[in-house]
Amino acid sequence: xxxxxxxxxxxxxxxxxxxxxxxxxxxxxxxxxxxxxxxxxxxxxxxxxxxxxxxxxxxxxxxxxxxxxxxxxxxxxxxxxxxxxxxxxxxxxxxxxxxxxxxxxxxxxxxxxxxxxxxxxxxxxxxxxxxxxxxxxxxxxxxxxxxxxxxxxxxxxxxxxxxxxxxxxxxxxxxxxxxxxxxxxxxxxxxxxxxxxxxxxxxxxxxxxxxxxxxxxxxxxxxxxxxxxxxxxxxxxxxxxxxxxxxxxxxxxxxxxxxxxxxxxxxxxxxxxxxxxxxxxxxxxxxxxxxxxxxxxxxxxxxxxxxxxxxxxxxxxxxxxxxxxxxxxxxxxxxxxxxxxxxxxxxxxxxxxxxxxxxxxxxxxxxxxxxxxxxxxxxxxxxxxxxxxxxxxxxxxxxxxxxxxxxxxxxxxxxxxxxxxxxxxxxxxxxxxxxxxxxxxxxxxxxxxxxxxxxxxxxxxxxxxxxxxxxxxxxxxxxxxxxxxxxxxxxxxxxxxxxxxxxxxxxxxxxxxxxxxxxxxxxxxxxxxxxxx
Numbered sequence: 428x429x430x431x432x433x434x435x436x437x438x439x440x441x442x443x444x445x446x447x448x449x450x451x452x453x454x455x456x457x458x459x460x461x462x463x464x465x466x467x468x469x470x471x472x473x474x475x476x477x478x479x480x481x482x483x484x485x486x487x488x489x490x491x492x493x494x495x496x497x498x499x500x501x502x503x504x505x506x507x508x509x510x511x512x513x514x515x516x517x518x519x520x521x522x523x524x525x526x527x528x529x530x531x532x533x534x535x536x537x538x539x540x541x542x543x544x545x546x547x548x549x550x551x552x553x554x555x556x557x558x559x560x561x562x563x564x565x566x567x568x569x570x571x572x573x574x575x576x577x578x579x580x581x582x583x584x585x586x587x588x589x590x591x592x593x594x595x596x597x598x599x600x601x602x603x604x605x606x607x608x609x610x611x612x613x614x615x616x617x618x619x620x621x622x623x624x625x626x627x628x629x630x631x632x633x634x635x636x637x638x639x640x641x642x643x644x645x646x647x648x649x650x651x652x653x654x655x656x657x658x659x660x661x662x663x664x665x666x667x668x669x670x671x672x673x674x675x676x677x678x679x680x681x682x683x684x685x686x687x688x689x690x691x692x693x694x695x696x697x698x699x700x701x702x703x704x705x706x707x708x709x710x711x712x713x714x715x716x717x718x719x720x721x722x723x724x725x726x727x728x729x730x731x732x733x734x735x736x737x738x739x740x741x742x743x744x745x746x747x748x749x750x751x752x753x754x755x756x757x758x759x760x761x762x763x764x765x766x767x768x769x770x771x772x773x774x775x776x777x778x779x780x781x782x783x784x785x786x787x788x789x790x791x792x793x794x795x796x797x798x799x800x801x802x803x804x805x806x807x808x809x810x811x812x813x814x815x816x817x818x819x820x821x822x823x824x825x826x827x828x829x830x831x832x833x834x835x836x837x838x839x840x841x842x843x844x845x846x847x848x849x850x851x852x853x854x855x856x857x858x859x860x861x862x863x864x865x866x867x868x869x870x871x872x873x874x875x876x877x878x879x880x881x882x883x884x885x886x887x888x889x890x891x892x893x894x895x896x897x898x899x900x901x902x903x904x905x906x907x908x909x910x911x912x913x914x915x916x917x918x919x920x921x922x923x924x925x926x927x928x929x930x931x932x933x934x935x936x937x938x939x940x941x942x943x944x945x946x947x948x949x950x951x952x953x954x955x956x957x958x959x960x
Contacts, residue, residue: 553572755809798838802835867884
């Protein structure tokens with residue numbers, strides 16, 4: 428993109444009436460039997476390379492296997508796999524069938540899984556054999572596939588057997604407005620929400636791959652996002668493969684030096700990582716690595732500090748472009764190659780996406796104003812809605828100036844040139860290391876400990892993770908504050924919910940600030956913390 432305004436003016440939504448990502452993208456690239464789709468490697472040095480033809484073949488077989496178990500178009504399928512090629516194959520198989528995959532991170536607890544299965548009415552599951560026990564509380568599955576070594580649990584089949592299923596398969600016809608994928612995301616109150624997207628969104632997510640990632644057929648993209656994040660969809664699966672780019676998929680713990688080794692060894696051209704990772708990567712000496720193929724780095728999920736942007740450019744020699752999006756919208760405000768950058772800015776709206784800032788007086792503008800960020804509906808990237816929650820879905824939209832707008836829940840500043848700068852959430856969702864954590868999820872876990880009478884959770888700034896979870900705890904009678912109790916509560920929380928949600932800081936207090944109706948005022952807790960009270 429050499430001229431942002433020209434690109435915006437020239438954009439036209441070209442959503443086809445039907446779109447099946449598996450058939451219309453994966454199978455289309457598979458016509459070239461040699462075209463590379465995926466390079467996978469792990470911490471132990473193992474490596475696999477898959478062509479689009481191989482992904483097409485195996486996904487057809489898995490889709491046929493699911494169909495033979497009475498899984499149909501529209502059925503929800505939990506896909507809870509780590510960074511292994513079976514994730515892509517399983518996702519594409521579901522999409523070919525017209526089923527609705529629900530990508531989940533493997534850190535979810537059995538309780539987390541049970542909630543998603545029951546809330547979504549999921550009828551099938553694909554996970555590691557070693558994770559099958561997390562589904563024991565779920566009942567009524569039509570099909571269960573396990574991946575990896577070991578014997579399948581009772582009622583489960585092996586993924587390798589599904590890949591060898593002999594039946595022929597014809598991909599489903601999926602209309603643009605048909606449900607296609609669902610992600611669970613945390614809110615400031617209540618349980619996680621099921622964000623349902625239509626097939627049109629899977630098609631439209633290529634726009635950010637085109638304008639922001641600038642991917643082409645010769646690129647190798649590496650995005651380190653977890654498989655349960657919506658970012659994995661746009662930057663590991665839908666975006667790159669829509670552009671014909673191959674992806675690198677690494678299954679292993681974070682190791683800063685290893686990141687650069689893999690970029691150099693495989694010739695990664697576009698790299699995407701959360702700000703938390705980048706803050707650690709800029710400390711590495713990269714002089715020993717050949718990074719000549721790397722031309723662009725991007726980040727999303729949390730704001731990247733201007734200092735990190737400058738340090739990355741100086742150390743690695745390529746631009747680092749920050750971007751903004753949500754599970755409900757995916758990437759919507761971005762910094763683009765070729766566009767003048769402003770340190771700390773989210774960038775400008777994606778071509779074709781109309782965004783405005785609504786100030787406290789209700790006025791709409793996109794320049795020289797401060798307020799909440801709105802996105803004009805309809806837009807192909809916008810969610811269909813929250814699963815089985817029409818009231819909450821309706822609350823996300825408002826009417827203003829003769830148009831319908833999606834309310835992002837984020838506060839921003841728009842400068843005189845139309846660049847947007849992120850200020851924070853309207854609600855209390857905590858952004859930590861790229862994860863979104865709902866305070867009530869942590870509070871619900873804490874309250875189950877006998878020592879906890881009440882608790883309130885907020886996010887507090889952290890130089891490494893953006894924010895960390897902090898809990899304020901009112902103790903039940905008979906309990907006393909101690910470091911031992913802090914550790915006990917932290918471990919208790921890890922056991923009841925995903926480990927990344929546990930409170931890294933705990934303060935014991937006598938009471939919690941509340942409204943007249945009894946709602947906890949987390950804003951006052953943040954203010955007290957800043958004031959040192």
